[in-house]
Amino acid sequence: MDNSVVISTPPHVKSKRTTKGIMLDVIIALIPAAVMAIVYFRLNAFVLEITSVLAAVATEFVYFFIANKGFSDKCSHAGEVCKKWWKQFDYTSVVTGLILALILPPTAQWYQVLIGAIFSIAIVKMVFGGTGKNLVNPAATGRIFMFISFSITAYTACAIGPIGNGSIIFTGATNLAGLLPAAGSGANAGSYVSLLDLFLGTGVAGCIGETCTLALIVGYLYLVVRRVIKWWQPLLFIVIASFLSVCLAAIGSKSFEINLFLDFAMSGGLMFAAIFMATDYVTSPKGVYGQIVYYVALGVLTAVLRYLTKIEVVSFVIMIMNLLVPLIDTYIVRKPFGYKKVKKQKEGK
Amino acid sequence: MKAIKGKPFFAGIHVHDKKSLACGIAKEIMPAPEEVYISLSQSLGKPAAVCVEKGKKVKEGELIAKADGAISSDVFASIAGEVVDIKPLTGANGGTETYIVIKGDGSGEKAYLPPLTDPDAAAIKQRIKDCGIVGLGGAGFPAAVKVAPRTPVDTLILNGAECEPYLTCDHRLMLENTDEIARGARLIAKALGVDKIIIGIEANKPDCIAAFEKYDDIQPVILKKQYPMGSEKHLIYVTTGRKVGIGKLPADSGVVVQNVATAFAVCEAVEKGKPLYERILTVSGGAVKQPKNLWVKVGTPVKAIVDYCGGESEPPRKVVQGGPMTGLALATYDVYTHKTTSGVLLMTAKEAAAEEPTPCLNCGMCADVCPMHLMPMQTAFYSAAGNFEAAAKLGNTLACIECGACEYTCPAKRPLIQAIRKTKAYMRNKGVPAPAVKPVDQKGSSAPTVPLTEDGKAEKPKDTEKNEKETKNG
Numbered sequence: 001m002d003n004s005v006v007i008s009t010p011p012h013v014k015s016k017r018t019t020k021g022i023m024l025d026v027i028i029a030l031i032p033a034a035v036m037a038i039v040y041f042r043l044n045a046f047v048l049e050i051t052s053v054l055a056a057v058a059t060e061f062v063y064f065f066i067a068n069k070g071f072s073d074k075c076s077h078a079g080e081v082c083k084k085w086w087k088q089f090d091y092t093s094v095v096t097g098l099i100l101a102l103i104l105p106p107t108a109q110w111y112q113v114l115i116g117a118i119f120s121i122a123i124v125k126m127v128f129g130g131t132g133k134n135l136v137n138p139a140a141t142g143r144i145f146m147f148i149s150f151s152i153t154a155y156t157a158c159a160i161g162p163i164g165n166g167s168i169i170f171t172g173a174t175n176l177a178g179l180l181p182a183a184g185s186g187a188n189a190g191s192y193v194s195l196l197d198l199f200l201g202t203g204v205a206g207c208i209g210e211t212c213t214l215a216l217i218v219g220y221l222y223l224v225v226r227r228v229i230k231w232w233q234p235l236l237f238i239v240i241a242s243f244l245s246v247c248l249a250a251i252g253s254k255s256f257e258i259n260l261f262l263d264f265a266m267s268g269g270l271m272f273a274a275i276f277m278a279t280d281y282v283t284s285p286k287g288v289y290g291q292i293v294y295y296v297a298l299g300v301l302t303a304v305l306r307y308l309t310k311i312e313v314v315s316f317v318i319m320i321m322n323l324l325v326p327l328i329d330t331y332i333v334r335k336p337f338g339y340k341k342v343k344k345q346k347e348g349k
Numbered sequence: 350m351k352a353i354k355g356k357p358f359f360a361g362i363h364v365h366d367k368k369s370l371a372c373g374i375a376k377e378i379m380p381a382p383e384e385v386y387i388s389l390s391q392s393l394g395k396p397a398a399v400c401v402e403k404g405k406k407v408k409e410g411e412l413i414a415k416a417d418g419a420i421s422s423d424v425f426a427s428i429a430g431e432v433v434d435i436k437p438l439t440g441a442n443g444g445t446e447t448y449i450v451i452k453g454d455g456s457g458e459k460a461y462l463p464p465l466t467d468p469d470a471a472a473i474k475q476r477i478k479d480c481g482i483v484g485l486g487g488a489g490f491p492a493a494v495k496v497a498p499r500t501p502v503d504t505l506i507l508n509g510a511e512c513e514p515y516l517t518c519d520h521r522l523m524l525e526n527t528d529e530i531a532r533g534a535r536l537i538a539k540a541l542g543v544d545k546i547i548i549g550i551e552a553n554k555p556d557c558i559a560a561f562e563k564y565d566d567i568q569p570v571i572l573k574k575q576y577p578m579g580s581e582k583h584l585i586y587v588t589t590g591r592k593v594g595i596g597k598l599p600a601d602s603g604v605v606v607q608n609v610a611t612a613f614a615v616c617e618a619v620e621k622g623k624p625l626y627e628r629i630l631t632v633s634g635g636a637v638k639q640p641k642n643l644w645v646k647v648g649t650p651v652k653a654i655v656d657y658c659g660g661e662s663e664p665p666r667k668v669v670q671g672g673p674m675t676g677l678a679l680a681t682y683d684v685y686t687h688k689t690t691s692g693v694l695l696m697t698a699k700e701a702a703a704e705e706p707t708p709c710l711n712c713g714m715c716a717d718v719c720p721m722h723l724m725p726m727q728t729a730f731y732s733a734a735g736n737f738e739a740a741a742k743l744g745n746t747l748a749c750i751e752c753g754a755c756e757y758t759c760p761a762k763r764p765l766i767q768a769i770r771k772t773k774a775y776m777r778n779k780g781v782p783a784p785a786v787k788p789v790d791q792k793g794s795s796a797p798t799v800p801l802t803e804d805g806k807a808e809k810p811k812d813t814e815k816n817e818k819e820t821k822n823g
Contacts, residue, residue, distance in 0.1 A: 004664060008678055008764070009767040009770065010669075010673070011674040011675070011753035012667050012673040012696060013702060014756065014757050015759075015760075018704070018707075018761075019708075022712070281712040282711050283711075286716055288717070329727070334716070334722045336721050336748040337583075337721045338592040338597075339594070
């Protein structure tokens with residue numbers, strides 16, 4: 001034995017899974033949605049995706065470079081910083097960039113997504129300490145930032161919910177008139193998107209990555225099979241949000257129509273957000289019980305706020321719940337194995 | 350009795366067990382080394398008190414150090430020869446232990462106790478104490494204390510799970526010495542006054558399960574291959590459905606757990622009068638030439654063991670004493686086996702993980718796999734910030750059995766066990782809560798890389814709380 005042996009605390013064997021691997025899995029799961037976005041919305045979607053991802057990665061690099069004083073010294077130091085960056089690069093910014101692009105309407109401009117991506121990475125993530133330290137989901141917050149900043153193009157008329165006689169689901173950005181049967185004002189009561197269309201995303205208005213439900217389900221199944229997320233997490237969110245929406249719709253129209261359940265589930269950004277944004281590790285609770293509380297609260301808030309505001313609120317809901325996560329983590333602590341037995345024994349005596 | 354299936358417990362991990370390296374290799378008796386270095390700290394509790402002086406001739410199996418206190422065990426000469434030195438040396442964990450050095454004279458003279466025929470319960474208990482038998486699973490809790498529980502018990506569970514990867518010594522022992530283990534189990538059961546004997550064996554050892562089916566009074570239970578199945582609390586839950594409370598002993602739930610190797614030692618102690626001075630251990634890993642299951646004297650230098658197995662086939666990245674999940678990484682071969690050493694592993698760079706930790710993602714996987722249902726990430730987070738009280742409270746750290754499942758599964762490769770041990774050491778030094786067993790003062794830091802706690806007190810290598818005494822290699 002020479003001096004090259006490593007000494008550390010046990011365990012001395014570790015699983016093959018790494019942060020990089022998980023992030024690659026998420027990217028792979030996002031690919032169907034990204035491809036379908038390009039299929040349906042053509043060049044515009046492609047430009048948005050590329051711009052967003054590149055801007056996100058570049059922002060992270062520049063921030064890292066400045067933070068590690070890459071400019072201060074000579075060339076060799078800058079090279080070292082670059083190497084260091086590459087060593088710690090874990091694809092999280094790629095995921096953030098891709099998600100941010102996929103939750104934008106096709107009318108968004110490249111410079112808007114550029115600014116949004118820079119905001120997401122620099123302000124939401126890096127300022128708080130980078131990977132694992134951000135308080136809120138960078139992509140959701142970037143979307144909200146863009147919603148507020150460029151309110152005209154991004155998300156004016158993303159209305160959701162039964163409008164008019166209750167049998168119509170209308171989701172979309174208005175200025176895709178040529179593409180959309182449901183285009184026009186929200187009062188256009190005659191337009192109806194069939195379930196099959198919602199499932200495949202054909203002719204549905206909406207954000208570029210959110211329209212094709214099939215692609216999202218493929219991504220969901222991949223994540224579940226790879227054990228990146230737990231199968232019940234997105235389902236809890238989607239089922240509760242959709243079911244409550246049906247109930248709330250029943251209050252307005254005085255008729256309980258359970259067949260609207262699937263329309264609610266597949267409309268708008270709910271499914272995408274539930275699968276890819278709510279399940280973000282960093283901003284969701286750590287324990288199982290905390291997670292249940294979190295996903296139920298997400299579902300309830302989504303349904304209620306959608307009903308009250310008539311706009312797509314999923315990003316806002318995710319940001320609100322993200323901010324409550326530290327509270328959930330502090331107050332919902334698991335009981336250790338064998339804890340209950342102690343109580344029972346005392347009662348028995 | 351026909352084997353029945355045990356139920357799985359919630360959480361746990363699936364580790365590639367790598368047992369095929371050594372599980373097919375029959376047990377082999379290693380020739381006695383020229384010199385043995387026998388530590389006085391062979392079990393939990395206080396080190397034994399020396400009762401020989403320099404220059405004394407001893408026989409194999411002769412008492413050389415007497416148990417000091419209730420939780421301590423006798424130490425015996427493992428070879429016949431002369432005591433050449435009694436000196437403090439650096440132990441495997443980096444702390445200082447007192448060693449008795451015996452130079453062999455090659456005579457092989459033995460000094461056994463008289464064999465017992467048909468002993469009663471009290472005689473068995475006395476014999477277990479006189480032969481210095483400790484729990485051979487890895488934690489080394491004196492067996493004499495275990496067979497005299499304060500609360501009535503109704504079941505004896507033999508731990509044949511051997512859930513640690515690589516280790517195959519219990520497997521070989523169960524296969525080759527089935528009868529002795531069964532007889533030893535009956536003796537322990539008699540000492541305890543219980544009728545029900547259960548042996549839990551992991552499903553990856555079907556040959557052992559089949560071997561134990563032939564006894565009418567022993568119930569084999571097939572355990573799901575799930576780490577840490579050999580943890581005392583989980584074994585009890587899986588085989589009997591009882592849960593042992595936090596800070597409680599298995600005896601409080603009416604159960605006593607003994608390792609199969611301990612049962613074998615009890616059988617030899619009673620039937621042959623042989624004190625515990627040798628044991629079986631596995632030499633394995635990708636970097637050792639011939640993996641072996643060896644019958645080794647206590648105090649044999651690790652160097653001699655590695656040389657006997659053909660030496661290194663390639664430079665190892667990590668040398669581990671014990672199992673890879675809970676064992677101790679060695680810095681040098683100049684350490685010596687104890688009663689509790691269950692393996693020596695030479696791991697290649699490919700096998701032994703040594704990745705740099707990346708930032709915690711809060712993914713919660715550590716909590717998902719924690720068999721004790723704790724929150725290791727909370728412990729790591731707060732202890733890194735120096736807030737050990739919050740770490741212990743939010744992570745429930747004091748209930749941790751240090752099985753290593755969390756760190757194994759962590760995608761960010763965070764040093765969770767190190768954080769947990771640091772938190773535990775801090776809480777122990779603060780006296781919250783009062784430890785069940787007093788810390789052994791002699792032992793030094795947990796591993797050479799583990800920093801000392803703030804007030805400069807050295808950390809202990811193993812937590813001495815009773816509730817985790819047999820988590821080790823199953």
